[in-house]
Amino acid sequence: MNKQLFTLLPVLFFSGAAVADICDNENEVTPIAQIQGENEQSSLIDQQVTVRGIVTASWQTDEQLSGFFIHSFAQDMDDNPATSEGLFAVTEKHHSSVDIGEQVKLTGKVTERSQLTSLVDISSITTCGDAESLPDITDLKLPVQSLAELEALEGMPIKLSASSANELTISGHYNYPRHGYFDVSSGRLWTPTQIVMPGQDAKRQAEENQLNRLQVDDNSNVVEPSPLPFSNLWHGKQNSLRSGATIANFSGIISQFNNAYRVQPTEDLTLESSSKQPQLPEKANDSVRIASFNVLNFFNGNGSGQGFPTPRGADNTEQMKRQLQKIVAALTALDADIVGLMELENDGFGERSAIFQLVEALEKASGKEYEVAEPRAEKIGTDQITVGIIYQPKRVKPSSHALFTRQGPFSWGSRPPLAQRFIDRNTDSEFSVVVNHFKSKGSCPEDSDSPNSNKNDGQACWNELRLKSSQQLLAWISEESLANPVLLGDFNAYYHEDPIRYFSENNFYNPSNATDYSYVYDSQAGSLDHIFVANSLESKVKGVYHLPFNADEPWVYDYRDETYFSDGPFRSSDHDPLVLDLRFSGSGM
Structure with a gap:
């Protein structure tokens, strides 16, 4: 029979007691x-x-998976746990x-459908009536010992839980x-080099992470489902599905999709x-509050507000x-x-x-005055994006114009850092703030022998350039004699x-911990975002805060889709802001 014609014919379906013997045969x-x-x-x-x-x-x-899962009859099961x-x-x-x-008894062709044996x-x-009992459910605990453990359960019912020390997260x-x-x-998964050293430790951590993750599917093939599924798990001020939340143990079927193992839940989560x-603690009158915030390509128009589209950011007004x-x-x-x-x-420092x-928008919303730290230049470097510093003049005052450098790796790759000297109006203490945005990990060099290629040590591409950026940054700070520097920004490391x-290792203190995150x-x-203070300021650190406004939120809740947009700070970017409080006591340093 012509194969194409055959696929258009309806499935032959038999049921009832008269055919019960067919399943037993x-x-x-x-x-x-x-x-x-x-x-x-x-x-x-x-x-x-x-x-x-x-x-x-x-x-x-059709809105679901277009199929069903079956489990062997007891008499057909083998004694091999690997199958x-x-x-x-x-x-x-x-x-x-x-x-x-x-x-049921059915006839069809075997295939690997997106890696799921089907x-x-x-x-x-x-169909031959109901079974006397349902197949046993296998207890599955994350992390698994090997991916073969998941392959051996493909298509089978399981009860998912976490190791005794953690919860399903x-x-x-x-x-x-x-x-x-x-x-x-x-428990939460960590980027390997966030919690261990690059190299073999990072490789081992990456392997452990692979054994400690499963996809939880919505049992649907629908693209861009609306409404979004798993509403039972929504929470927070934006009422969304946030990473870091924990869920109860649940039952489902192990399946596979595009080189990843997943669970098809058979009960509500x-x-x-x-x-x-x-x-964030209330700001104290005797402290200077310094923040770092990646605003995810804020473009107000193609060149000083001249309209859309722009190279990055929003598509329209x-x-x-x-x-x-x-923001x-x-x-x-x-x-x-x-x-x-x-x-x-x-696009410079003009009114537009x-x-x-x-x-202008921040002053209107907050009722407080802000000023821009301006260098003696029309704009900072030649990249499409740049860094900036804004400040409240009632609390701090600049002691010079802003500075930036395009030396070494800041001529290409890492964006030029911007520095501003400040004086704390309460104590007359002098300090400097230096904002940074180092080269990202993407767009790897085509030459695999390049020192900036991926060395498979967990640090990804352009690590050499980022390291040189750190070195050049401290050399420039020394050349400019910037007093009591505070380094902050997106270092992409x-x-x-x-x-x-x-x-x-070079006289700067990191007040954050390895289990703080921004991305x-x-x-x-x-x-990827950090704040460092010169060792001379270590005793002045009152606190550092990583605020989970963004990284834990689904990206669909940002500004792009009006359907999911809501007022407030959550998903204002893809990076979380960091905040440092410094307390200067007495006059001067």
């Missing part, structure tokens, strides 16, 4: 364990087989349905708005504890207004005396520039990486 039945085998891929790909089993989960509509007893049957445009607990092109389905949700799934782990949203509203809400909540900003449109429009350790990438938390 072992003739021509291929055991599911034989189809699955011990390897990632079935050895029977493209072969037509007849199988039988008990339906353990069914999501057959799965579960299988997915793809029914697609079926003319019937099956229910959980039914015994039966497709099903020509017949026979939402670790990331990058694909949640588009494909409806998020990642779960035993329950929130156990919310993602932490600590409050309406999006830009929403973006500005969120201003975040800055108002920080109420910092000095703010170092990253990813501003590099991005930084001045931001300050994690806590234990070379560029960050260089500061700690979540690939479901792993870490801090």
Whole structure:
């Protein structure tokens, strides 16, 4: 028969007591364990087989998974723990349905469907009544010992839990708005070089992370689901699915999709504890509050507000207004005396520039006066984005014009750092703030022999350039005799990486801990944003605060989609702001 014509025919469906014996007949039945085998891929790909089993989960509509899962009859199971007893049957445009607990016999072709061993092109389905009991549920605890443990459970029902020392934690949700799934782990996942040293330690940590993560799917093939799924897990001031929250143990089916293992839940998920949203302490009158904030490409128009589209940021005026509203809400909540900003449109310091429009909106919202630290230049460097410093003149005063350098790695790659000398009006103490934005980890050099290529030590590409940026930065600070410098910004390097350790090894104090974070990438938390103070200021540090406004929030809640937009500081950027409080006692230093 013509194959194309055959696929258009309806599935032959048999049911009732008259055909019950069909399921009991072992003739021509291929055991599911034989189809699955011990390897990632079935050895029977493209072969037509007849199988039988008990339906353990069914999501057959086009809006769901277009199929159902079955588990082997007890008499068909083997004694090999490395072979799965579960299988997915793809029914697609079926003319019937099956229910959980039914015994079925079906014929189709074996395939690896996005790495999930499945039966497709099903020509017949026979139901033979309900099973006396459902298959046993396997307890599965994260982390697993090896991915083979998950492969051996593919298509089978499980009860998921975390190790005794942790709880099931939402670790990331990058694909949640588009494909409806998020990642779960035993405790929060950390970027390896955030918590261990680059090299072998980072490689081992990366391997451990791979064994400690599963996708939790919404049992749907719908792209950009609306409304978003898993509303039972929404929480926080923006009522969203935030990473860092913990959930109760739950049952589901292990499946696989595009080189990742996942769970298809068979029960509603329950929130156990919310993602932490600590409050910033009230600013003390005797302290100077300094903040660092990457504003994620704030462009107010293509060159001093001249319209859209722009190279980065908002696509139109309406999006830009929403973006500005969120950034201003975040800055108002920080109420910092000095703010170092990253990813501003590099369009100078005129009245229509991005930084001045931001300050104007901030003054209106906060009722407080802010000024811009301006260098003696039309703009800072030649990149599309730049750094900036704004401050409250009633609290601090500049003792000179702002400075920047384009020496060494700051001529290309890392953005020129901007420095401003300040005097604390309460104590006349002098200090300097230097805002930075080092080269990112992406767009690797084409030459694999380049010193900036990925050395597979956990630090990704351009680590050499970022390290040279740290070295050049301290040399420039020394040349300019910047008193009591405070370094802040997006250094695009994690806590234990070379560029960050260089500061700690050269007379700068890092008041943060390895378990502080400002960014979540690939479901792993870490801090690309840092604040350092010269050792001379270490005793003046009253506190440092990492505020989870953004990194734990799904990206869809930012300014781009009006459907999900809400007022307030949450998801005002993709990086969290950092805040440092310095207390100068007495007059002078």
